[in-house]
């Protein structure tokens with residue numbers, strides 16, 4: 001029995017080390033100045049992500065469960081707490097980029113300190129199920145921040161007039177020659193929501209029945225080629241394709257293309273993590289907000305899928321390159337329950353004024369997503385790797 005527990009712990013430690021190392025690997029190409037800036041409220045400095053994910057393990061595992069643990073720095077609660085009211089006061093979000101201290105070096109020392117204590121703690125036998133669950137949550141949380149690191153680094157570099165290259169090898173897309181095939185789904189009662197033994201977030205639980213009318217869903221997401229047709233046809237200049245809020249957004253921002261597109265010398269260019277490039281016409285369109293996705297669908301005479309339709313169709317469609325906007329508001333599933341304590345603040349309190357995105361993106365760590373995963377953002381957000389799938 002003890003041998004089995006030791007083996008489980010070894011596997012957990014291996015996973016812990018590998019996921020923690022990946023966050024630092026993502027930051028490897030950065031210059032020290034890139035770690036610190038916060039160009040807009042939604043984009044956190046990479047330094048903050050590295051500290052905050054470390055704080056998560058320190059706060060929710062080491063402090064309450066390891067009686068030998070001594071906190072690295074008492075003030076870090078204030079600096080690296082994101083939104084946990086139960087944990088206490090914290091730096092306002094807009095100020096994350098105003099903090100030159102703790103330095104990047106300090107943050108890396110913090111990571112090493114917490115990692116060493118975590119490894120020592122995890123080697124102790126046996127781990128209770130509460131700790132194992134918190135560890136799984138902490139690792140999935142770190143993976144969510146790995147995707148945010150990519151999005152935020154892209155925003156930081158992509159809004160610099162020098163268009164710096166993150167990595168010449170950062171080619172994240174695979175699709176070519178996408179067809180416009182649609183798949184028919186028969187009307188009927190289906191079940192959605194997570195079931196199984198593995199990890200899922202609380203917002204996926206409460207597997208339940210849904211009734212769907214017949215629909216047809218695109219096998220592939222919308223490409224840059226298709227999106228260019230929308231732009232060329234005056235998609236951004238005709239109110240009738242847009243929600244009222246979306247049209248306000250277009251006017252306020254003088255929007256005329258996806259984020260990171262630049263019209264240079266009579267042609268559209270695209271800032272990528274490998275630098276400014278020609279538009280790859282066969283790539284799924286990226287960095288689209290909900291308003292744009294809905295306007296494109298309306299221009300096509302089609303619509304976006306609901307999250308129920310998306311999940312039911314997921315085994316038959318090609319997904320994983322873009323988070324796909326759905327036409328579903330982010331709401332609790334039947335029977336949804338918040339966990340007790342601070343962890344209960346993880347998902348539930350964001351279930352208002354946001355739309356669900358399904359799938360995964362090229363920036364999502366491998367193995368992190370699944371067909372029942374419910375991502376969510378405000379309709380105006382473009383900076384994640386977001387795209388469009390059509391339904392008719």
Ligand SMILES: [Fe+2]
Pocket residue numbers: 052082141145
């Ligand atoms: Fe977080």
